[in-house]
Amino acid sequence: MHRRRVAITGIGLISPYGGDVDDFFDRLLAGESAVRHLLTEDLPRPLSTPFVNCQAFDAEAVLGKPLALMMERFAQLGMAAAFQAWEQAGLPRKTDAADARDGWGCIWGTALGGLSAHERGSRELWLKGRERLSPLSVVQGMNNAVNAHISIQLGLGGMSTSHTAACASSAIAIGEAFRRVRSGDADVMLTGGSDVCQAYGVVRAWEAMRVMAPGDAQTAPVACRPFAADRAGLVLGEGGAALVLEAWDHAVDRGAPIHGEIVGYGASCDRSHLVRPSCDGQVRALRAALADAGLVPADIGYVNAHGTATAEGDPVEISALREVFGEGARRLPVSATKSMHGHLLGASGAIEAVVTALALRKQAVPPTAHLAGRIDPACEGVDHILQGRRQEPLQAALSNSFAFGGSNAVLAFRAPPPR
Structure with missing residues (x-):
């Protein structure tokens, strides 16, 4: 097809x-x-x-x-x-x-x-x-x-x-x-x-x-x-x-x-618990989005994390990113913009898709606010964005949405052609 x-x-x-x-x-x-x-x-x-x-x-x-x-x-x-x-x-x-x-x-x-x-x-x-x-x-x-x-x-x-x-x-x-x-x-x-x-x-x-x-x-x-x-x-x-x-x-x-440009979409179900997230389920959604987009982990220049600031959810998401990106995870820019615009429940995926698309269009990535000097050791292993970065050479990015009920969705985006 x-x-x-x-x-x-x-x-x-x-x-x-x-x-x-x-x-x-x-x-x-x-x-x-x-x-x-x-x-x-x-x-x-x-x-x-x-x-x-x-x-x-x-x-x-x-x-x-x-x-x-x-x-x-x-x-x-x-x-x-x-x-x-x-x-x-x-x-x-x-x-x-x-x-x-x-x-x-x-x-x-x-x-x-x-x-x-x-x-x-x-x-x-x-x-x-x-x-x-x-x-x-x-x-x-x-x-x-x-x-x-x-x-x-x-x-x-x-x-x-x-x-x-x-x-x-x-x-x-x-x-x-x-x-x-x-x-x-x-x-x-x-x-x-x-x-x-x-x-x-x-x-x-x-x-x-x-x-x-x-x-x-x-x-x-x-x-x-x-x-x-x-x-x-x-x-x-x-x-x-x-x-x-x-x-x-x-x-x-x-x-x-x-x-x-939207280039990929991956979805999965944790199939394990109503509210406790599963690293395995998130990994499958991330890999499905990359495969659907025809991308490899090295292509990704930014991840807009689901990052809700809950005790259990944040470390699981970072673990999933570490598993998918392997040795490259430490160089993977990640931020959770819910730190600034809050958790809009059913609208979260849309507002974060907009943020991700704009990051690629403007070649700039927003930070996780209020994080400098506070990173939980359980959430280490990626490149946390502590201050906004401009003039970033971004080609592709992911936006994560991981929900209660174990419903996971990851969207893959590519930068638009130069204007």
């Missing part, structure tokens, strides 16, 4: 810093944390935790009031990111008879979906005594809301679906969209992920697992410390990121900008 090259022609992201995609990457490169202290008025006990909010995002201003009111916030974030990516790709939102888009599609990723809509409805019923809920509750709460809205707004008549596989959700969505374009099933696919992790029950559930980093107004910005000896857990957040994937020749024929 002939395999087509797959170009990235559009990138969109709702940044917790409030700027555009380039500003987002520059902030990461500088090691700037977007983590802040969240204090709510929820009863019986307010949420008080480090968190990453997209505070500058105004859904009604970006999407228009009628569309925004149809959506829960996770869908608003995803739709806004998708519009950004579509515009950057130079594609009009509306279609005509000569541009039917019958085979173009959308594959999205989310872990929580519209859970907040259901939680809000429960509060209205049980705490406020309401007998009826909004007739929009179902369509706001369904996990496939983002891909449905995207397909409607952009006239995409092909596959429209969503993946939910915890923290690997959007990496899997991107990988499956990549496969559809590469195989010839679609010329264009819009893909990515979005999540909002601020539902009261969600935060309380993660707290109960004792994997959340503590922090107050002063310490929250440095609360997430992947690979550090004193790491104390993950930091949740919200966000959305999108990519337009396009058959290379199709993109070239219409003069589209090419921001990068």
Whole structure:
């Protein structure tokens, strides 16, 4: 079967810093944390935790009031990111008879979906005594809301679906969209992920697992410390990121900008434990991505690690990288950007795919923030990036997503041609 090259022609992201995609990457490169202290008025006990909010995002201003009111916030974030990516790709939102888009599609990723809509409805019923809920509750709460809205707004008549596989959700969505374009099933696919992790029950559930980093107004910005000896857990957040994937020749024929290339995708299941990661499972996903891309370990100039800052997860990921890269692991640049943009659960794979693609495009790699002088001996054995590096001769890179449930996904990227 002939395999087509797959170009990235559009990138969109709702940044917790409030700027555009380039500003987002520059902030990461500088090691700037977007983590802040969240204090709510929820009863019986307010949420008080480090968190990453997209505070500058105004859904009604970006999407228009009628569309925004149809959506829960996770869908608003995803739709806004998708519009950004579509515009950057130079594609009009509306279609005509000569541009039917019958085979173009959308594959999205989310872990929580519209859970907040259901939680809000429960509060209205049980705490406020309401007998009826909004007739929009179902369509706001369904996990496939983002891909449905995207397909409607952009006239995409092909596959429209969503993946939910915890923290690997959007990496899997991107990988499956990549496969559809590469195989010839679609010329264009819009893909990515979005999540909002601020539902009261969600935060309380993660707290109960004792994997959340503590922090107050002063310490929250440095609360997430992947690979550090004193790491104390993950930091949740919200966000959305999108990519337009396009058959290379199709993109070239219409003069589209090419921001990068996806060249491989590997997936595996640990098949061992719901929450304890397996080195073997991660190794198989890494090797599958390299093989799918036709790359060898020496080709890889950067790995965006899953790196959540949990006690058990970080050393396992480094062990997997050491096994796959062998003697070359000590020269392998690795960073965990969750240290700055937080853990967006189902959107993590998408935001980190964007970071990886931008690293190759800009020939620069962001650091793991807050790590200098703190590296856990159990996480040694790779080239941890402690400060942003510019003018790096990068040709290929990997982005890791390793989820509860043992779902592993690794995406392989190649640098775009010189402009």
